[in-house]
């Protein structure tokens with residue numbers, strides 16, 4: 001590992017399926033971010049913290065009903081084990097009824113650079129007493145998955161790409177904050193004409209002011225067409241309002 005100029009953000013994951021987490025982290029941008037020391041991810045198997053002969057992590061629900069519920073003991077044992085280092089860790093419980101994760105929260109987590117621990121459940125849920133250990137309960141959206149591993153990876157991924165030194169050039173992040181709240185403008189690469197579809201002339205011309213204005217306009221157009229509600233939270237400049245007037249005239 002090259003000595004880094006940035007401090008390392010640490011994520012910890014408690015899961016019954018450590019391989020799911022590790023396999024994603026061993027590829028591409030996450031792999032590079034870890035090698036560069038921007039981020040560190042420590043994965044722990046909840047089953048390793050059982051104390052019974054059968055290493056049982058789940059059980060049937062009191063009161064009856066289908067499915068299995070994650071037992072509290074192994075999770076509490078794992079947290080006791082981790083807390084022996086005396087380091088402060090922000091504990092996030094991944095659950096379909098949590099607050100919905102979004103880009104603002106990704107930015108908050110990346111800015112804080114604290115140690116974040118994720119508890120990923122499986123089965124039909126977890127014993128209610130597990131909720132008591134968490135500082136925050138998060139969901140990644142209104143659909144049902146088979147466990148919290150993909151949500152943990154989604155959040156780790158979204159936060160990691162915001163850390164200094166992770167994305168190749170810092171322009172991407174800056175440009176992103178300029179455009180924050182709008183959908184992307186269209187992008188093209190070579191060839192200039194492909195199966196009759198031409199790249200817009202303005203992008204081939206090299207007039208950077210014209211290109212900037214065109215991109216801003218297309219981002220506004222895209223947002224107006226697909227996600228008009230997003231525009232309510234964007235601070236529109238005088239130029240933006242002019243571009244929106246142009247767009248609306250064009251669509252008439």
Ligand code: 9D3
Pocket residue numbers: 094095096120121122123124125138139140141142143144145146147148151
């Ligand atoms: C809403 C379904 N629940 C009703 C009895 C049971 C249940 C199903 C699947 C409880 C947990 C799960 C596994 N999902 C997660 O652990 C999870 C999740 C998700 O399913 N969707 C979006 N975000 C998340 S964060 C953790």
